[in-house]
Amino acid sequence: MADSPRRATILEVARDAGVSKTSVSRYFSGERDRLSPDMQRRIASSAGRLGYRPNQMARGLKAGRSRLIGMLVADIRNPFSVAVMHGVEQACRAHGFSLMVCNTDNDPAQERDHLALLTAYRVEGLVVNVTGRPGHELEALAAQDTPLVLLDRALGDVEADMVGLDNDQAIDTALDHLRAQGYGELLCVSEPTEQASSRQQRLGRFRERLDADGLQGEACCLALDDAPALERAIAGFLDRPSHAPKALLCANGNVTLAVTRALQALDVTLGETGLLGIDELDWCALVAPGITTLAQPTEAIGRAAVDSLLQRLAAPERPAPSRQILFTPELNARGSTRR
């Protein structure tokens, strides 16, 4: 059986089968119907015996297309990212592309490196969800006709399609729900916004709505790794005298996790103090009375990203104006917003 120390080449298969390499190439590039049944049989048998696999490198080189989609993920350990990635992968697969994922750990240096890598592999399209501004490199890519789609975060200067949550609607839904449940004084917690446009947008809308609706509220941004600071911020908010029930709004899943920890440390009863998080997580239904969330349709977002890419790939001539594809969140009302 398996014995050849080196991978067989198309030429060896051709020789073994007594046919030309062109025919073997045809066999493996989906042009089988151009081959006589007899030849197909011969090739199949030889290839099988030799354990031949087309070399994708050579293929990509010659044909100029890698059949590869690249994805840059800011944080692979974020379940939201993974869920979207899953959608992206499915869609790629469905269209005969493979996905090459790079995790950047929110590190601009890694973003640059990985971007170079994906470029080196000549990915035909790029799904980008990053923190920093590798704007320059991305612009260059875009200028070279590599389709680009931004995920969840717009990158100021880069002109490309963008797929993500309808943040305004999400905030509106959240506030409407909280108000309907009788909460009158709100604290919106977010990670620092400099790096991610969606955070800015959520916070911006939050402030807008407060003004417009005459709700009481404030926003705070802090790095999640400083648990004491977070506890202090929350305690400060809760201790303030007030005449309406208070609630916390978490701008994303990571925040929800950190805030939940902080609330437990502070011995706060959920529901009495409201809690609503953007992003649905496995465990939100499990904690205490259940944590109310706004779920993002992650798979759909992933698929939409790929669709957008493929569309541009199909019609490279007319560079359609860049679009925004926004999705509606779904409210999972649970005990944490029931008084």
Next chain:
Amino acid sequence: MADSPRRATILEVARDAGVSKTSVSRYFSGERDRLSPDMQRRIASSAGRLGYRPNQMARGLKAGRSRLIGMLVADIRNPFSVAVMHGVEQACRAHGFSLMVCNTDNDPAQERDHLALLTAYRVEGLVVNVTGRPGHELEALAAQDTPLVLLDRALGDVEADMVGLDNDQAIDTALDHLRAQGYGELLCVSEPTEQASSRQQRLGRFRERLDADGLQGEACCLALDDAPALERAIAGFLDRPSHAPKALLCANGNVTLAVTRALQALDVTLGETGLLGIDELDWCALVAPGITTLAQPTEAIGRAAVDSLLQRLAAPERPAPSRQILFTPELNARGSTRR
């Protein structure tokens, strides 16, 4: 600025800089010190102006090495897998390799497909964590001198290094802890074991220890998507008359999630009924009195996998006998095992 519709090639850079392509190649393959400072400057400038990036396809083709490590993951949405993957990625990066991850969704067909894909890209090593038995394909690969390392699950017939948790030790630690906390009657819940050796091993050890230690207990395997069945199984166990406190042992993170849901549905008080899960998850500290877990050192496992790969890659001559690298779990005692 960015204008070239097509990527520049090494030849164009060479022409632009007035040097030979060989020199440009040297510049980009880490042989800069062989070039005079003047030449380095000229090349750098031309390459920068033209936006040149080495074509990894051509590189891989010619040099015969792709600088790529492949990883096959059974379930990308499992936090354990992701954590290990993170370790793998870091290690690859540290050694100048890139990682190509394929998620198989526990589907043998996808396993086969993705394996073919990775083969086509001529990955230099493969980290495998799969459910099915693409044994044949994997064997072929191994026979072709592609280093292979199995993650968490041994594949019966495939001879390769294996990295994972020390399952015997994990079960021992779990049982010792449960007994020390006064639980005397145990139910070990697992997903179906056919596909994953680690599950078999955990269950096997559990049964062994029961016999040896004279503990009361039983094991049950079921698919997690059938919540009612799980609830029935658990209710059955809890309703049985007994003279010692009862506890549940969850064989992995997914099980812990499902069991926790079931327990809530059954309105069981954690602690009174013990609960211990293998795999640490974000939320285990958050639920009720906290869920006791056995944490796997995921990053270390990932790194070990890559190390093992690289070791074999470095010495392809002497095919060292395949090893097992096992890691010790860490106990996080929490309220769910305190009576």
Next chain:
DNA sequence: CGCTGAAATGGGAACGTTCCCATCCTAGTC
């Protein structure tokens, strides 16, 4: 019965690299 055209097949030149082997130059040696 020679002509046309389609279907089946094969030869060879790319694709963008790397790397082996020159070639050229300069400084050091006797």
Next chain:
DNA sequence: GACTAGGATGGGAACGTTCCCATTTCAGCG
């Protein structure tokens, strides 16, 4: 001052494909 060793540089042949053009064969047809 010829001789050499070694450093800097360049030319060209691969690597394993695809794809453009042949070339061959043969059925159909006026």
